[in-house]
Amino acid sequence: MAGLYIHIPFCKSRCTYCSFFSTTRNELHDVYVEALCSEIMQRRDYLPKNTVNTLYIGGGTPSQLEYSHLDRILETADKAFGLADAMEKTIECNPDDLTPSYISGLYRLGFNRISMGIQSFDDTILKKLNRRHTALQAVKAVKACQESGFSNINTDLMYGLPGQKTSDFIYDINKIISLGVTHISAYSLTIEEGTPLAKEIEQDQTIQATDTLYEEMFNTLCTTLHNAGFEHYEISNFALPGFHSRHNSNYWDGTPYLGFGAGAHSFDGMVRRWNVPDLDRYISSVRTGQAESESEELSEKDQYNEMIMLSLRTSQGVSLDKMRERFGQDAVTRFLDEASPWIKKKDLVRSGNSVHFSEPSLYISDGIISRLFRD
Ligand code: SF4
Known part of the structure; x- marks a missing residue:
């Protein structure tokens, strides 16, 4: 969907x-x-x-x-x-x-x-x-x-x-x-x-x-x-x-979305595209048949970082099953290893097949999330 x-x-x-x-x-x-x-x-x-x-x-x-x-x-x-x-x-x-x-x-x-x-x-x-x-x-x-x-x-x-x-x-x-x-x-x-x-x-x-x-x-x-x-x-x-x-x-969740209008973003799971954030250029480009836009294809590293960033901000957290499906068992092992100091401190909670922030630690989540990114 x-x-x-x-x-x-x-x-x-x-x-x-x-x-x-x-x-x-x-x-x-x-x-x-x-x-x-x-x-x-x-x-x-x-x-x-x-x-x-x-x-x-x-x-x-x-x-x-x-x-x-x-x-x-x-x-x-x-x-x-x-x-x-x-x-x-x-x-x-x-x-x-x-x-x-x-x-x-x-x-x-x-x-x-x-x-x-x-x-x-x-x-x-x-x-x-x-x-x-x-x-x-x-x-x-x-x-x-x-x-x-x-x-x-x-x-x-x-x-x-x-x-x-x-x-x-x-x-x-x-x-x-x-x-x-x-x-x-x-x-x-x-x-x-x-x-x-x-x-x-x-x-x-x-x-x-x-x-x-x-x-x-x-x-x-x-x-x-x-x-x-x-x-x-x-x-x-x-x-x-x-x-x-x-x-x-x-x-x-990383579900695809399609954005219309000046400055609107779209994402199909791999490629992010954004229309020009300028009203005149948007209108004239659509008149010639295609909205002026730029796009970038996300590398595997970008897709991984995006998954970490978006899902760790939710109460459901990162699904280890989904991570395994998309990036393999090595990625899961490495993630759990990197997350372990915060799991020990109870900033992150491992619950079944997911890892999420404890509610009080959501406030400091940005600093921790960036340290879980791949370089
Ligand atoms: S300027 Fe417009 S878009 Fe920005 S916060 Fe105010 S109402 Fe919303």
């Missing part, structure tokens, strides 16, 4: 911390959707029909598009790949776009999962990040989605935000839980070079959270969500039973 990812690189305004590829040139919606649908049809033979099991429209801000645009994209994807009614179909939305009529439209189109960027329930912090919505708008948006029939809702939260204390973050987590969402993605703020926030920090106008504070918030997050019945199934992702994101789980 495979996943489809469709990138909508439009935002109404830019958040101060964001380094994703997106633009505020919203006058280009029509031409972009036109190009996107052409690209989907141009690459329709890339996968056998009816092998797609998830669809994810991400951005940017997909909820900036009109109903008619989304209708056209879904119709084209269905024509090209066959979209079953029951498969997971997610759309990323910003709370300020989610009017009751827009939400009903999404439901009618067959989306069955909403992923909403809330980030914080503190209006001062939201303003500082240049988010467009308020805490109240976020609460109203979640409720409106639930009233329209969406039972599978993810909300994104961030921690380590400027001026945020652990008590503020606890308030955010409890608020999210009280809203009855089924999935929570929580990311620590990373300061990306070239963003307005990075500049503010450089100029001492904003103070960055300390490592100790990040770690305290991460631990609080894990404990609070665990007590509320959420499963911590990937370093930044928590879900009620039965509500894991199938699309993202595909990424972590």
Whole structure:
């Protein structure tokens, strides 16, 4: 099976911390959707029909598009790949776009999962990040989605935000839980070079959270969500039973995915390909018959490192059976040998035929994972 990812690189305004590829040139919606649908049809033979099991429209801000645009994209994807009614179909939305009529439209189109960027329930912090919505708008948006029939809702939260204390973050987590969402993605703020926030920090106008504070918030997050019945199934992702994101789980499993749109990535298990992250070049290249892209074939070492990196961030961890199947028994023996100091320290846990991080050690997982890579 495979996943489809469709990138909508439009935002109404830019958040101060964001380094994703997106633009505020919203006058280009029509031409972009036109190009996107052409690209989907141009690459329709890339996968056998009816092998797609998830669809994810991400951005940017997909909820900036009109109903008619989304209708056209879904119709084209269905024509090209066959979209079953029951498969997971997610759309990323910003709370300020989610009017009751827009939400009903999404439901009618067959989306069955909403992923909403809330980030914080503190209006001062939201303003500082240049988010467009308020805490109240976020609460109203979640409720409106639930009233329209969406039972599978993810909300994104961030921690380590400027001026945020652990008590503020606890308030955010409890608020999210009280809203009855089924999935929570929580990311620590990373300061990306070239963003307005990075500049503010450089100029001492904003103070960055300390490592100790990040770690305290991460631990609080894990404990609070665990007590509320959420499963911590990937370093930044928590879900009620039965509500894991199938699309993202595909990424972590190494399942192939096909990405459409400017800057979108695709992966077939061996080759990674990415479309040019430039709106004008993307649109004009699609018009001439093929989206401008680059690609790289992963060496066996890269594939091994990728498996280690992605699977060790999940609660299932690395499957030794899968490793043996793909890289041979020697790779398994070597991996267990290299992992043994951390297994002894209980940072890593061997359980049957898999090795995974203990929950408290997930916080330091990046440092350990990189030491398990092959050179
Ligand atoms: S809405 Fe999302 S993609 Fe757009 S600027 Fe903000 S964080 Fe970046």
